[in-house]
Amino acid sequence: MESSFVSVGLPVALAVVMFGLGLSLSVADFRRVVATPRATVIILGCQMLLLPAVAFGLAIVFDLEPLLAVGLMTLAASPGGSMASLMSHLFRGDVALNITLTAVNSVLALITLPIVVNLSLAYFTDASDNIGAQPGKLLQVFAVVLIPVALGMLVRARAEGVATRADRPVRIASVVLVVVVLLGTLLSEDRVMDFLVKAGAVTSVFCVVSLGLGYLIPRLAGLGQAQSIAGGFEIGLHNATLALAVTLTVLDSTEMSVAPAVYGIAMFPLAGAFGVVVSRLGRVGAR
Secondary structure: OOHHHHHHHHHHHHHHHOOOOOOOHHHHHHHHHHHHHHHHHEEEEHHHHHHHHHHHHHHHHHOOHHHHHHHHHHHHOOOOOHHHHHHHHHHOOHHHHHHHHHHHHHHHHHHHHHHHHHHHHHOOOOOOOOEEEHHHHHHHHEEEEEHHHHHHHHHHHHHHHHHHHHHHHHHHHHHHHHHHHHHHHHOOOOOOOHHHHHHHHHHHHHHHHHHHHHHHHHHHOOOOOOHHHHHHHHHOOOOOOHHHHHHHHOOOOOOOOOOHHHHHHHHHHHHHHHHHHHHHHHHHHHO
């Protein structure tokens, strides 16, 4: 992995993604947690507790190499990305709920992500490997996450019209940058095909299971169709760019970055197929 790509390209992509998220956020989105506590608790509970357990189980079942397993766990602990809101909008989910969940989980990840990463390192790797989450670098990563979000929120608060006009171009730029970073991460490795074979199946299964559980559990808990669709995308579409930033800059491991990189590419078609399925389920249920 070339240092310039990691040190410049990845932070820029992450900053643009999070700035775009900030453009869609307001303080009211955090207050909305009080107004819709049930949906928020159910979906965030699945995302923070259930998904790491699912990722851990898949790592065992697929007998992943230790560093690939840690990468998968890092991905599972990453919050939902701005892509969740976009997909939810396309397939008639509760976009306001997506925005609230992403905002709250991005803050909670300050605590939960380091915990999951360090527990994963302790379980899957040998302590003598001297690999660990470096607090200073982790704070730098979260600064790249939180500062652009705050700037985006400030733009929205001071000039809502500007934020509205900029929202679509920034979203498009975010998708392009994320795809470039993900592909760059994979293609810069000589063992790209080996990594795809090792991580392709498990990350695809993880994505499908995450999307499915994110929809089914809220539905079984009595939430509406739109909220359940929002839950599916929020839980199923992780911030792969953040997971890459943690694995590449904090943990300094290209192999750990493979699962987030492969997942970040695979999630697009899988999320589209999921959206089509749940939309049809909604139409059938409405008859």
